[in-house]
Amino acid sequence: MDVPIAYYLVLSAILFSIGVAAFLIKRNIITVFMSIELMLNAVNLTFVAFAHEWHRVSGQIFVFFVMVVAAAEAAVGLAIIIAIFRARNTLNVDQVDLMKL
Amino acid sequence: MHSQNYFWNYLPLMMQIIVAVGLGCSMVTMSWLIGRHRKSSVKLAAYECGVPAEGDARGRFSVRFYMVAMLFILFDVEAVFMLPWAVIYRRLPAITGSRMFGFWEMLVYLGFVLVGFFYIWKKGILDWAQDKGDL
């Protein structure tokens, strides 16, 4: 008995949308960043689901790479966030708006 | 597959969830209903292993913790590539047409990881005692 693929897809679409919404709503940079991770993992779910559907392992390999890339992004992102915090003493995205227009 | 069947499959799981949630909720409710409520400052204080709480739970950590955490994530995740490699290691000679190619391939990969390790080491990130205020 299999779970229909549509369920996975809908779930990942919902997760992705939650990620997008959280990106737009959240003020803390870390949380914003977490919402990006959520989006990436939603995509991972899609990949795995499709890999299963097509019986192709390449989708799963894709997930490995996405995970590694996400980790690298996390490292760089946190480094940037630390730099921002040191320069401004805030992690509120709404206050990082020196440059405009 | 039929969706009706499909849902029936999960009925036991559903029941378990209901039982678990019901049990938890009922325990909290029961104790609230049965227990006596005496509000004193001692009762309301945070309980920390019998010692009075000190400071703010959200205190700032040294940035070093983040550094090490980030590096850990990186080196940890890099290991993920060894998994698929290990799975097909025995078939690699057939695929690549060379007996040891798969082996050397992984060594090159690990070499790159080591370079990264060497870099952070020489940069003094792992040196906990050294004060690098500008990190």
Added chain:
Amino acid sequence: MTANFQLLRILPEVILTIAGVLIMLIEPLLGHSTSRKPLGWFAVLSVFASLAASFAQLGMAAGTAYYGVIQTDAFSVFFHVLIALIVLVSLLVTIDTANANTESLGELFALMVFGAVGMMLMTSATELLLVFIGLEISSISTYIMAGFRRKNVKSTESSLKYFLLGSFATAFFLYGIALIFGATGTTDINAIASQLGTSAVPMFATIGLGMILIGLGFKVSAAPFHVWTPDAYEGAPSPVVGLMSTAPKAAAFAVLLRIVYVAFPALHAHWQPLLWLMAAFSMTIGNLGALRQQNVKRMLAYSSIAHAGYLLVAFTALSTDGIAAASFYAMSYAAMNVGIFAVVSHASGYDERLSLISDYRGLAYRSPLLGGALGFFLISLIGIPFTGGFFGKFYVFASALHSGMVWLTIIGLVNSGIAAFYYLRLLASAYSKPTNNALLDPMPRASFALLLALVITISGTLILGIVPGQILAMSHNAAVSLTSGIANPAPSATHQ
């Protein structure tokens, strides 16, 4: 195909990777007071070697390597050469601009080299996974480079914005790949088209293509995904802006060309109108936005949005000429834009002393060399004949009109008329007598690195304008090799 022969197909990338690793290894071993500039020269040499390796690939028959994930052909070589040249000049400008005591300068060189690896991979990859990895390698290096002056509030802010929004867009790009994988069961660009066939197109493929357009639209800063550009460019160090406004864009355009023309020619009725809109919006918003800017880098940022729009015009032509025009435009834009950022970098220095247009008043008197070069690049950006800027636009619009894109051509021409306005403002400012005595000091002497950078960019712009035959032939070959699809789709066995 032997492994060694396959290695030749990624030789440029291999050379740069090794060079970058070496730089990383040497950097921490150097003392605090040791100059990092020799590392920069080493990077320059390695990029040059990789340039040579790219040219050498022209001698090989076009083909794929590593189970069809890499394809070297005239198209990939064209963009390899372009990226190598951009990185070469950016390295030279960095060497010129950075102070001797700039800390961790070696990291910047290594990042530029690694970024180049990522961009080159993007242009030769025929597997979406590799495209994604290349994109991330180049993006992550650029995020770091943008925030390289980490004590500077604007630089970190630029980095943060670029990073957050870039990752946001990347997620869309990735989702697009996932959906296409779902629709076709493959992520091989060459195989997608045959999988799609002529039958009814699955919804996933359409939506997936849309998502990919979003992700790449962000990378090339096409409207409406351009919002990050002005902020990211304003804060990032000028030599880095020269790089990130050209090389990653060129790579992303190459990917876009490959995806829409190789993988999705069947869906052109879907993507062509979208690119039409993106082109029109980019040109208009970019030019209108630039009109009122006081900050030079912001102005150039808006101008780069507009130029992305001109380039997208060529995409809508749906012809080999259009692809050739797009490639040619990428090169001519790179020549003049990297050049103008070389001037801006040197004039404003590592600590960005000059930022407003009014700060450039009298530049031509403080340094006739810089003033002349600035004027030259501005003339090219305006699109006066005998410069690359003119011919780039000429080919783009000629190919678009040839395909019947009358309105887009008109919008583009009107926009390129408006553009003269703001470029002339900078030009007039540079050639006015300075009012402020503080601005009268002569510029620091141009170093050999800067002179070399200016020679490359100016001669490049001139060659593209006066005798573009050779390069046009190259771009035409690139276009032909892209559309003819010499490489057979990789055997499906490799996917199991």
Added chain:
Amino acid sequence: MTSTHSLHLWLLPLVPFAGFLVNALLGRRFPRALVTAVALIATLIPFLQVLGIASQFSSLSLPHLEQFGTWIAAGSFHADFTFALDQLTLVMLLVVTGVGFLIHLYSAGYMAHEDGYWRFFAYLNLFMFFMLTLVLAENYLLMFVGWEGVGLASYLLIGFYYTRDSAANAGKKAFVVNRVGDFGFLLAMFLFIAHFGTLSFSSIFSQITAHPELHGGFLTAIALCLVLGATGKSAQIPLYTWLPDAMEGPTPVSALIHAATMVTAGVYMVARTHVLFDRSPLALSTVAIIGTATAFFAATVALVQTDIKRVLAYSTISQLGYMFLACGVAAYSSGVFHLVTHAFFKALLFLAAGSVIHALSGEQDMRVMGGLRKKIPVTFWTMTMAVFAISGLPPLAGFVSKDEILYHAFTAPGPGKLLWFVGLFTAFLTSFYMFRLWYLTFFGENRAEKAAAHAHTPASSHHAEVDEHHHAIHESPWIMLGPLAILAVLSVIGGWMGWPEGLGGGNWFGHFLAPALASQHVAEAGSNSLEVTLALISTLVALAGWFLAHLFYFAKPELPEKLSVSLRAFYNLLLNKYWIDELYGAVVIAPVLFLSRFVLKGLIDTGVINGGSYAAAYTTQGMGAIVQRLQSGNIRSYAGWLALGAAGLLLLTYFGFGAHLSLR
């Protein structure tokens, strides 16, 4: 190549370019004499070469093509570095190099005391390079190179006095207005490529000729685009506004670029493309109407201008209008003839005006001139020749060429008579304002000394050369007067080469150009008596203008004042040039700037906030939470933009476009 031997046409533009390079790179360190020598030699050599070409012209097989290699080859389309020489080119070459050399000579005297002497001559040589490229080009692309290049040189030279904001702005205006014209030119080129697959004159024209059934349609579209380009370069309605402002440049520049050569490029281009225009009656009528309207309109504005150079600027616009009129009635050779004579007398007018300005140490306001006849006699006499010529008094050059245009207009089918009448009235106006200039400058009492005694007015002293002390009025040096004299002779006798047959001449000029400009249009055959009558009428009209000017500005100088009071509204309308500049400012510039503000502020600031995260914040956090100052530069609002764009794009992908809805 059709000719057995090469004429080395490539030398023509490259010699001035070499001059430009030498002066631009080394001129700063050169003594002035050396700069002058380089610049003059770099112009003299092409002139001598053109004379040499002219001397062996009859032995050439025309058109004489010289190809110097393939320029670009993109797929099926290719363009070459090819120069072509035919009758029309030769005429243009003679004008450009001849008048160009004289003006270089004049500049050596005029600019002698200016800063940036080397820069001036470098730019001037650069201009010659591009102008010669424009004239020699055998395809539209190469022509466009010259076309843009002369615009660039013009921009640099108008803004020569860069310390003056007005000069810098005038340069920018000229450039930007010309961009509008370039838009038309570029579009025309793309259409040529799309329809003919080439930009070469010979192959486009032979394709058109080979298809007699081609008429109107896309040919009209191309022709109208070219007309737009021509109106920009030749300062015609609606793109003429830059030329009066261009007078901010040094006077020799006004003479060379903004009177004799560059502004005639539009006329040259139309004449060059006559094969196309012949097939499009609509485009031809457009040209004729634009020309006539511009001629009349500019002449009316010239009536009330007080700045001597501005009068000449509007007069130039008006005369260019005549040339357009000629092209519009398919009398291309008459247009080119007027172009030539106009180059003589208008260059002379400008140079003489420059001499006057020079004599008065920078004064350009005619109201404070007067009585200069005796003080600067050479300038006076040469300028008199030019004034007589442009006013159309026989037998001077201007009379012949203008009369020929009016004759062709009269005999043209359709509204020809109306065009003729407006042209005739414009001739009257021309005569009036030119004699007004003549009287105000040279006759009456000397108002300059009176004004100088009154107060030193810095506002009116535009010329950068103004010294602290007021010079005594002096005649210019011979290096300036020499070119004046030569041009004066040409203005007087220049007409004989095109003396119409109807008046007993041979119209050698028209016959010479006939092979190059053979028109398929057959005008109504006019009779000799008609031509004589028309010539008589225009002579009378010119005399009437003179008489009226005499009355107003010599006999009864108080009359103009009275008239301007009684016709206040009309006078103001003219004085303010019909408020066209203001109109353009309100209709074109202001909206663009508004849009720019809208893009920067409106969209980023409020649009997204309202659309994206605002709504999200509203729904998730309730009313209280949205009281937050939201501003641009905000990452979340940027992300909102991205998300909105993404949503829009995905919706369009999915629902919007099928194969049927294409945005072509």
